[in-house]
Amino acid sequence: MPEFLHLLSPTKARKRFLSAIPQAGSIQSEIVPTEEALGRVLAEAITAPHPLPPFARSSADGFVVQASDTFGASPSLPAYLVIIGEILMGSGKTLTLESGQAALIHTGGMIPSGADAVVMIEDTQSVRSDEVEILNPVSVGENVIPEGEDIAAGEDVLDVGIRLRPQEIGGLMAIGVTNIPVMHRPKVAILSTGDEIISPSAEPSPGQVRDVNSYTLSALVTSAGGIPIRYGIIPDQYKELDRIAQEAHTASDFVIITAGSSVSARDITADVIAGLGKPGILVHGISIKPGKPTILAVADSIPVIGLPGNPVSALIAARLFALPVIHQLLRMPEQPLEARIPARLSLNIASLAGREDYVPVLLESTPDGYLAKPIFGRSNLIFTLARANGLIRIPSETTGLMAGIVVEVVPF
């Protein structure tokens, strides 16, 4: 397939790619303890085995009463109720409250049978140890959290595809779900090609550079919930790359290959990807900068991405095209929440119409809000990104952005 004959927009490219990846996927689920499931993705919906709260509770410290006993009460004409005891926290012993009676209750305490409201302690006055003055009336249900207010028994509380945060873990614990089915982490093969690339631990000879992409992409995959499997550095030779790519394709749920930087090296990568299986290459060349030579393919149900060799291009393109694959393999919803930080642009940025540009910026806090300072480096080397904490997306219909305008920065 000739490269770049027809460049797709990033959105169209991603759509064509994701829709060709089988929805069922190759990923199985496993049972893990809920307390170790932070960041994991639910493989089955969770249903509440009982209501939450499991019983009506007081939302205040005070006296639990029958509301009708307090009607008309005022500081000048209080209602007098007989104190029949105290609701002890966590105690199963339940009083039964009758008209004319009150019991001391604490926040979270269980509402006894017969009672229907709680008078806050500040609306009461102690008279004797067995009698309390009610200074203001309460209505039925006041200061009471009814049984099941948070969730009802049998309610679906968490959906498939939810990535678990502290609050979901807490919610599961609250309903006694201490083990849960989560998706296996997808195995993502990472192949770094290029005759000039050497291991980071080696000393480079003239003309050689250390491997960066294997490690940035591994870290990105890890942070997205996948397991990176590095297949090392592969020379720009069809036979060797093909052998290792086949091996990675068989053993993984997703394959990412960064191409060597020369035209011939890129051609080799494209040929190898095309040969991995059907339907093969779906997108070759995207109207985006950086990341134009990106290849998106599906080979016998396994997604395969060919990324440019430049570390900045590879990492930005991986965020745009590899992260959604991992999310889809994990059955996460298609549209995750995208945080955007509004910031004023510190200087003009030129851009080509018809191409979506991503520019790394350093956000600086000022008294007027954030200032976004573009980090240019024609070299586009890796420390450009290490100095950045955000990316500006310049839409394809725009020919540039003026200094001073407010842009939306993607935290990075």
Add this chain to the structure above:
Amino acid sequence: MPEFLHLLSPTKARKRFLSAIPQAGSIQSEIVPTEEALGRVLAEAITAPHPLPPFARSSADGFVVQASDTFGASPSLPAYLVIIGEILMGSGKTLTLESGQAALIHTGGMIPSGADAVVMIEDTQSVRSDEVEILNPVSVGENVIPEGEDIAAGEDVLDVGIRLRPQEIGGLMAIGVTNIPVMHRPKVAILSTGDEIISPSAEPSPGQVRDVNSYTLSALVTSAGGIPIRYGIIPDQYKELDRIAQEAHTASDFVIITAGSSVSARDITADVIAGLGKPGILVHGISIKPGKPTILAVADSIPVIGLPGNPVSALIAARLFALPVIHQLLRMPEQPLEARIPARLSLNIASLAGREDYVPVLLESTPDGYLAKPIFGRSNLIFTLARANGLIRIPSETTGLMAGIVVEVVPF
């Protein structure tokens, strides 16, 4: 110390608290492989042992030349140069280029001595195998990334306190730094108190509820880079809580106690915290909702926080007051980047002036941007937060927010 006599604003409370925690801290550093350091925090600044790129490189596929040989070249009157070879990727063999000569070079290839520019392949035409036509002139340095353009030798490339992202890991690999000093993860003791609280794996009797706070706070601590150490569920008895709090205080870098929900249980927690060491309680009560009864203390250099027992209050207050402590213990910069998602508010929210409110919202994507739907629940139970993906902060000078206005939502 009497509770709530003088409520501090969240900002003042946090400042008073953080400034009382020793800067030097108790946290030591350790050496880890860079490839396993995602999310860890650098304990020492990293200096580049050599420039990056380590040699001048081509940023294009084409022919490397002496720029002066191309001056005046045009499609109608090309410059003719003798091809003396090809710069092989990663090869240490260096040609020396003289006037009138050119060599084939690939993106990333090393600029040979004598050469000072690269003509892109599209600005050339092949004539014979040993001669190339240059159709357009290049200036000195054109399409060349000079040695050290990204970083110079000896340059401080990464500061103490940086939390490592994929790009920093890649940058470190690029300069051959394969092992790095990172801060130990702070040990954070978590104590959950309350006579009504039982383990999530137990079956609650009437009046009992399962422990949520131990697990939400553990997950929060983990995600912030700390190691949670759970001390279990402790009854509302001074002696027992004091014994376990002393033990946790001795063994940890930071202690978090969630109080029982009754007044007397909160008093016990405050007394225990006050007795742990000097200077003791610095803040007791904050003008915030939820989270008002929060206690901030430092006991013999160890930060201690007493949180309300309500799971929503505890988690929101922990985000505001416990996360900055972990960041400070890790020597991270004081002001992390705070992402804000602009969204239209779906309905009115009332708020008390003089109090900062945090309201959980569900952000929904609409054609006009995000809509923020407040999730009210007077019960303030944990699934309120599980249903939310953001928090709205209502500043203390505001008495409420009107439906339709654009608010800034903190992703949650």
